[in-house]
Amino acid sequence: MREVDRRSKIDRRKFLTTAAAAPAAVVAVTTGLSVDGAWADNAQALKPETMKTLARVARDVYPHDHLADQYYIAAVIPWDAKAASDPQVKALIEQGVALLNELALARYKSPYAAVAWEEQRVALLREIEQTEFFGKVRGDLLVSLYNNHDVWPKFGYEGSSAEHGGYINRGFNDIDWLS
Amino acid sequence: MAKFDLNDDGFVVIVGSGAGGGTLGNELAQKGIKVVVLEAGARNEIQDFVNDEWNSFTRLAWKDMRTTSGSWQVARDFPNLPAWIVKSVGGSTVHWAGASLRFEEHEFKIKTAYGDIAGANLLDWPITLAEMEPWYAKAEFKMGTTRTNGIPGLPGNNNFKVMEAGARKLGYKQVHTGRMSINSQPRDGRGSCQQIGFCFQGCKSGAKWSTLYTEIPKGEATGNLEVRPNSIAVRIEHDAAGKVNGVVYIDGEGKTQKQKARVVAVAGNSLESPRLLLNSHSSMFPDGLANSSGQVGRNYMRHMTGSVYAVFEKPVHMYRGTTMAGIIMDEARHDPKRGFAGGYEMETLSLGLPFMVAFLNPGAWGRSFTTAIDGYANMAGMWLVGEDLPQETNRVTLDPVVKDTNGMPVASVHYDDHANDAAMRNHAYRQGAAVYEAVGAIRTFPTPPYPSTHNLGTNRMSEKPRDGVVNKYGQTHDIKNLFVSDGSQFTTSAACNPTLTIVTLAIRQADHIAGAMQKGEI
Numbered sequence: 074m075r076e077v078d079r080r081s082k083i084d085r086r087k088f089l090t091t092a093a094a095a096p097a098a099v100v101a102v103t104t105g106l107s108v109d110g111a112w113a114d115n116a117q118a119l120k121p122e123t124m125k126t127l128a129r130v131a132r133d134v135y136p137h138d139h140l141a142d143q144y145y146i147a148a149v150i151p152w153d154a155k156a157a158s159d160p161q162v163k164a165l166i167e168q169g170v171a172l173l174n175e176l177a178l179a180r181y182k183s184p185y186a187a188v189a190w191e192e193q194r195v196a197l198l199r200e201i202e203q204t205e206f207f208g209k210v211r212g213d214l215l216v217s218l219y220n221n222h223d224v225w226p227k228f229g230y231e232g233s234s235a236e237h238g239g240y241i242n243r244g245f246n247d248i249d250w251l252s
Numbered sequence: 253m254a255k256f257d258l259n260d261d262g263f264v265v266i267v268g269s270g271a272g273g274g275t276l277g278n279e280l281a282q283k284g285i286k287v288v289v290l291e292a293g294a295r296n297e298i299q300d301f302v303n304d305e306w307n308s309f310t311r312l313a314w315k316d317m318r319t320t321s322g323s324w325q326v327a328r329d330f331p332n333l334p335a336w337i338v339k340s341v342g343g344s345t346v347h348w349a350g351a352s353l354r355f356e357e358h359e360f361k362i363k364t365a366y367g368d369i370a371g372a373n374l375l376d377w378p379i380t381l382a383e384m385e386p387w388y389a390k391a392e393f394k395m396g397t398t399r400t401n402g403i404p405g406l407p408g409n410n411n412f413k414v415m416e417a418g419a420r421k422l423g424y425k426q427v428h429t430g431r432m433s434i435n436s437q438p439r440d441g442r443g444s445c446q447q448i449g450f451c452f453q454g455c456k457s458g459a460k461w462s463t464l465y466t467e468i469p470k471g472e473a474t475g476n477l478e479v480r481p482n483s484i485a486v487r488i489e490h491d492a493a494g495k496v497n498g499v500v501y502i503d504g505e506g507k508t509q510k511q512k513a514r515v516v517a518v519a520g521n522s523l524e525s526p527r528l529l530l531n532s533h534s535s536m537f538p539d540g541l542a543n544s545s546g547q548v549g550r551n552y553m554r555h556m557t558g559s560v561y562a563v564f565e566k567p568v569h570m571y572r573g574t575t576m577a578g579i580i581m582d583e584a585r586h587d588p589k590r591g592f593a594g595g596y597e598m599e600t601l602s603l604g605l606p607f608m609v610a611f612l613n614p615g616a617w618g619r620s621f622t623t624a625i626d627g628y629a630n631m632a633g634m635w636l637v638g639e640d641l642p643q644e645t646n647r648v649t650l651d652p653v654v655k656d657t658n659g660m661p662v663a664s665v666h667y668d669d670h671a672n673d674a675a676m677r678n679h680a681y682r683q684g685a686a687v688y689e690a691v692g693a694i695r696t697f698p699t700p701p702y703p704s705t706h707n708l709g710t711n712r713m714s715e716k717p718r719d720g721v722v723n724k725y726g727q728t729h730d731i732k733n734l735f736v737s738d739g740s741q742f743t744t745s746a747a748c749n750p751t752l753t754i755v756t757l758a759i760r761q762a763d764h765i766a767g768a769m770q771k772g773e774i
């Protein structure tokens with residue numbers, strides 16, 4: 074069978090500019106692309122800690138251990154611009170993150186992003202599952218995370234095929250393990 | 253291409269250019285009858301299609317507001333998207349997968365075959381399979397349906413091979429790559445399927461039949477057909493004698509226009525057609541046009557549906573190749589011993605990653621969900637589609653509050669699953685999972701219904717005017733020059749996909765309209 078190459082073929086600078094359409098100050102950061110890194114320091118409307126918490130929430134909601142943090146970061150960065158242009162969005166996100174931190178401090182004596190175990194963070198998310206904040210963030214991730222064309226190969230999905238002549242000569246019937 | 257005058261009252265005016273409207277338009281044009289087709293959507297051609305699920309959806313789908321209620325899960329998961337249908341020239345034949353099956357004989361008379369079922373509003377069609385057969389043959393020839401007219405079946409893709417192997421292990425016998433209106437060899441000026449795998453996003457090779465590039469250009473070539481894109485019909489008008497005489501529509505510039513008409517045929521799909529009839533109420537017809545029975549908008553059917561996806565140890569790449577060329581037909585029979593009336597088909601189905609995450613288990617998150625998605629490349633999938641029963645209370649009404657940008661009340665869609673639908677769905681989930689488990693599935697996923705792609709029954713055919721809206725030719729019982737030409741005519745839904753029957757009825761209706769016009773009856 075013809076398998077899909079799942080390795081990344083992109084550099085991080087290009088990735089952030091194209092995938093996230095983020096403010097220049099944010100994308101200028103090319104190193105340290107982990108949730109805890111400096112990438113959020115230049116956020117314009119949302120607090121850097123809020124951005125980092127969102128990225129942590131993103132991974133906790135849709136955890137894929139084969140996806141690097143950069144994909145989750147790219148998926149949440151657009152919230153900064155949305156918050157900059159709409160005060161209601163800004164309030165929704167800041168208040169949602171504040172609530173999450175409040176619950177985390179009460180239960181684990183630590184802000185959400187620093188709670189050690191995924192199960193513990195997920196338990197907190199379950200508590201706010203019915204809030205508008207969670208609904209909006211989760212719904213947005215379905216598109217902002219999974220509709221990023223750069224993540225498709227990581228799931229073995231090949232995307233657009235017409236320009237390659239379809240699959241008629243590229244493995245539409247190449248399954249070889251059925252007995 | 254013809255350009256017709258708004259004030260000429262000699263035309264047949266058709267609302268909608270999809271399976272029903274596009275076919276009727278061409279058939280009439282071929283007979284020398286002048287036709288204007290009003291189409292709400294834009295004219296997107298093959299070169300405009302993109303192999304990208306969300307991008308394509310944004311360009312082609314009907315996204316205008318609709319509201320929902322009822323116990324069906326779609327109302328919870330997709331409250332403002334009850335249906336997944338197209339707003340573009342060609343209608344939902346741009347999106348459709350091509351599965352083209354005839355009804356079984358008993359499916360035209362289920363009231364007789366099943367007896368009375370509590371809570372259901374069963375009715376026999378006023379036509380039989382024997383009457384439909386010659387027209388089915390014409391439709392299959394027109395659409396180039398595989399496994400008819402000597403046209404070979406499509407080759408099976410990986411997704412089909414997995415389903416087929418499991419089906420054989422379970423002892424299913426009627427398993428093949430389907431009767432598909434997709435060219436398996438060049439035909440009718442169109443090439444053969446390139447196994448592109450984006451059948452739902454508009455076929456870039458043109459191998460799949462769609463009114464967009466078959467019926468409509470053929471009709472236009474006669475000089476008798478004009479398609480007006482970006483033209484939203486808002487009201488059908490009538491004269492003092494109660495005959496319809498024109499259609500008011502909003503054009504692409506937002507201006508209100510009126511096209512005069514000798515005959516009007518409504519083919520806006522089963523949510524919009526009753527909406528238009530209801531919205532055309534007048535002092536003479538206070539409950540809407542053709543609604544003396546009170547049945548306009550009622551008996552809404554959307555098929556018993558669901559999907560089963562399964563993850564295997566090794567790759568499948570189900571998205572490669574034709575989306576729906578694979579079927580198990582053994583469960584389509586009527587066999588009440590299974591605990592429900594009617595039957596269902598199992599058809600291969602694949603979604604790309606973007607739609608898979610949206611539809612596999614709407615609302616789900618966390619590791620149970622993401623480990624399923626991690627298995628995407630190793631997934632196989634099938635769609636379950638079966639007969640649902642008409643219920644009078646499942647209906648399309650005008651929303652009392654919400655209006656569209658033209659100030660017209662939006663369609664409000666109410667649907668409760670009948671106990672029969674639920675029993676059938678559970679049976680289908682079990683059988684679907686068993687098919688995949690027979691060939692080593694590691695996990696299977698009973699996936700809930702998507703927004704409705706099959707929308708039926710809201711202007712149903714009936715022998716007696718009190719039981720339905722139209723007669724056996726789709727002519728409304730109340731107004732003889734007003735016709736319904738889409739899936740809303742269906743008296744009952746049958747197990748199979750509806751479009752072959754919609755096209756068949758449109759060809760037959762064209763014959764009837766032409767005859768009646770010639771005789772001066774309309």
Ligand SMILES: Cc1cc2nc3c(=O)[nH]c(=O)nc-3n(C[C@H](O)[C@H](O)[C@H](O)COP(=O)(O)OP(=O)(O)OC[C@H]3O[C@@H](n4cnc5c(N)ncnc54)[C@H](O)[C@@H]3O)c2cc1C
Nearest residue numbers: 268270271272292343344349350351485520738739749751
């Ligand atoms: C993803 C998908 C896959 C499918 N696969 C299959 C399959 O494999 N086999 C099968 O049999 N069926 C399939 N279907 C269903 C099939 O597409 C429909 O049954 C069929 O197209 C319905 O025909 P119709 O004429 O009733 O409506 P449509 O084809 O939907 O056409 C209605 C048209 O009317 C227009 N319209 C509506 N209201 C107005 C108005 N007020 N003014 C002007 N225009 C208006 C709409 O914009 C639309 O273009 C599929 C559908 C989808 C969405």
Ligand code: SF4
Nearest residue numbers: 445446448449451455
């Ligand atoms: S798989 Fe075949 S029918 Fe489907 S889009 Fe591709 S070429 Fe068209």
